[in-house]
Amino acid sequence: QVRLVESGGGLVQPGGSLTLSCSVFGSTDSIVAMGWHRQAPGKERDLVAGFTSDGSTNYADSVKGRFTISRNNAKNTLFLQMNRLKPEDTAVYFCKAERKVVVNVEGAYVMREVWGQGTLVTVSS
Numbered sequence: 001q002v003r004l005v006e007s008g009g010g011l012v013q014p015g016g017s018l019t020l021s022c023s024v025f026g027s028t029d030s031i032v033a034m035g036w037h038r039q040a041p042g043k044e045r046d047l048v049a050g051f052t053s054d055g056s057t058n059y060a061d062s063v064k065g066r067f068t069i070s071r072n073n074a075k076n077t078l079f080l081q082m083n084r085l086k087p088e089d090t091a092v093y094f095c096k097a098e099r100k101v102v103v104n105v106e107g108a109y110v111m112r113e114v115w116g117q118g119t120l121v122t123v124s125s
Contacts, residue, residue: 002026002114004095009119016085016123022078022095022116032111033098036069036080038091038121045094049080053098062088085123092118 008020035050049069068081095116102109
């Protein structure tokens with residue numbers, strides 16, 4: 001099993017910075033991709049930034065050049081550095097992991113998503 005715990009959210013003024021952390025507990029060997037998503041009130045949950053299975057990164061257009069995703073594999077932690085924050089960045093930010101779960105001896109597998117509980121980021125003066 002894998003468990004994700006986010007931290008680092010809070011209130012920040014427009015133009016400010018914040019760093020989110022996602023600590024990963026459990027069977028990390030099964031994780032093939034990780035990322036950050038966010039959900040604003042009344043809106044759908046959308047991808048903010050992520051690492052794909054080949055290690056490359058992708059970002060939502062709205063955060064390119066302002067947000068940076070990184071990870072510390074030794075400490076099983078995923079980060080999201082957020083700079084030049086805007087009021088429209090206000091949302092609950094979720095960490096997500098995609099796991100490859102082998103289901104039989106032939107190696108057949110299924111993909112499973114694991115989500116953290118979320119951390120609230122509020123950008124306001």
